[in-house]
């Protein structure tokens with residue numbers, strides 16, 4: 146009797162398990178109507194995890210969307226979404242980040258803007274920092290002006306002039322990552338503590354080497370390793386100066402971002418040790434976000450232009466119309482001359498279309514941005530699939546969005562002219578789908594409002610954002626092509642990695658710079 150009861154219990158249990166783990170996910174789950182990435186996707190994430198581990202995630206997801214449309218089920222509890230409606234629902238609907246961000250981006254075991262999952266602490270911290278990255282602040286910042294002038298005119302153009310004169314080619318990826326780092330560090334910490342990676346090649350190589358190791362180690366293993374200790378030591382120096390009231394009398398520029406965050410945290414009752422790590426975690430996050438993404442954008446802009454001498458000439462003609470322009474600027478003359486304003490650079494249509502098209506096709510952050518569907522009483526529907534359960538992971542990626550062929554015809558081709566005709570009926574859709582900086586409350590803090598004007602951003606709740614970067618990218622590209630032509634010497638391995646942040650696989654693009662006056 147007892148044994149037949151236990152047999153029945155076992156049978157019932159087996160049926161329940163089969164129902165829960167096979168029948169329900171395949172046939173009755175609200176996700177069961179969504180096309181599967183793989184036969185096993187409703188019951189296990191093994192298939193997509195394998196693609197991730199082998200560096201094939203992004204392109205695999207792209208081809209799935211080409212086959213199956215805007216929504217694909219990647220795992221029992223995970224969807225990829227590729228449409229403007231999906232973007233709106235997910236990224237402006239208060240969906241929180243998944244633990245993946247914390248696992249990858251936390252520094253010193255302490256959260257920062259990128260790693261924070263929860264809405265409220267993130268939003269409080271972002272408000273503390275958005276002001277110094279807002280368009281109006283940056284446009285009027287004398288510190289940013291001085292930093293820009295000393296880096297572009299004082300360091301970068303003379304170096305290019307020397308390379309051109311000596312007919313020496315150069316790997317522009319590390320050079321331009323270094324330039325991005327020089328800008329970001331000077332804006333964060335003040336010029337006294339900013340790096341000079343344009344000149345100091347040994348330090349730059351060591352730093353980039355530390356960064357490559359840092360990127361692939363687990364936050365627990367890298368915590369307080371060489372890279373983190375370097376940043377903490379820098380932050381401590383700036384904190385000591387601020388405590389002693391020295392920052393203002395500093396000969397160089399102000400530590401704009403650091404001082405802003407330091408002052409906001411001063412009001413916070415937490416102990417100093419905790420604040421010290423919060424400050425350092427946030428600063429390291431900006432340094433990481435600032436140097437590599439900019440370096441990638443520069444590299445692909447130069448790579449595309451180097452294949453098109455006629456386009457370089459058209460761009461130069463546009464750049465020479467700037468007033469003042471960037472022709473023959475030298476560090477000595479610099480004291481007398483201002484740089485072209487951010488607005489005047491933004492008003493150059495060809496320059497804008499070139500940078501924008503590069504950010505579309507070679508987007509530096511092509512990887513999926515995962516979020517959780519909230520467990521709210523409101524049903525969540527995406528692209529006609531209804532009642533998506535709370536806790537489901539949903540993500541979109543700039544790589545896939547930027548290749549929707551109905552909006553960007555010939556999506557794999559670099560065609561800056563697609564951005565040049567504002568009357569084109571497609572132009573609104575192109576702007577709404579442009580996602581190089583993400584959207585919503587978690588949109589890039591360093592993104593450029595000029596590129597993300599209100600009509601441009603898919604739906605931005607933070608109107609802040611932006612600097613050094615696109616303004617800087619435009620300034621640097623303008624400085625280069627006003628004075629030089631570029632040609633490719635070695636572009637082996639130029640294809641982008643299949644990674645969240647995606648530099649060229651070969652980590653190089655070797656170019657020859659030729660001075661316009663030498664030709």
Ligand code: HEM
Pocket residue numbers: 258259271329430431432434435436438439442508509510514580581582583584586587588589590591592612613614
């Ligand atoms: C071409 C250059 C850049 C690109 C393409 C880029 C792209 C992005 C993207 C796609 C995100 C959103 C990630 C998400 O949704 O989770 C992001 C976030 C962020 N970026 Fe950038 N970024 C760039 C430059 C910068 C610079 C220069 C800085 C600062 C100096 C910066 C600071 C940040 C920060 C702090 C976040 C986190 C924002 C938040 O979660 O609220 N980025 N960036």
